[in-house]
Amino acid sequence: MIGPDVKIGNRCKIQNNVSVYPGVTLEDDVFCGPSCVFTNVINPRAFIERKDEFKPTLVKKGATIGANATIVCGHTIGQYALIGAGAVITKDVPDYALMVGVPARQIGWVCRCGTTLKEFKNYLICPDCSNTYKLEKNHLKPVKEK
Secondary structure (H helix, E strand, O other): OEOOOOEEOOOOEEOOOOEEOOOEEEOOOOEEOOOOEEOOOOOOEOOEOOHHHOOOEEEOOOOEEOOOOEEOOOOEEOOOOEEOOOOEEOOOEOOOEEEEOOOOEEEEEEOOOOOEOEEEOOEEEOOOOOOEEEEEOOEEEEEEOO
16 A cells, blocks of 8 residues: 555565555665555554654665564665564664664664675675675765675
């Protein structure tokens, strides 16, 4: 189900049983796994209408949201981040971050191709495609990407 006032970029994949509600923006190349959930109100009540309180959610280019993950509204998922199956996102997610658990916590970094990066000297390198990144102040910066 795709609600009104939703923005969906090019080449996104939205799998079965996913609802994308007003206030959600998916940039290009976003993957939404089966049954992942987006919320749009922080404190919902059945008997109180809060449509004027929707909080925006931004999923940046190339991010992946795993099956059954929940994205609490009002947060940004960084580009090429990978949200593990069943994770619950309750805060902003950095670019290339690997997030798992309830609530989600960062356990590593992933390449643009989705592979977990390996540390080598002062760099993070993808064992599959050889893309290279540098970690600067908890932000991953591409040094060489294919």
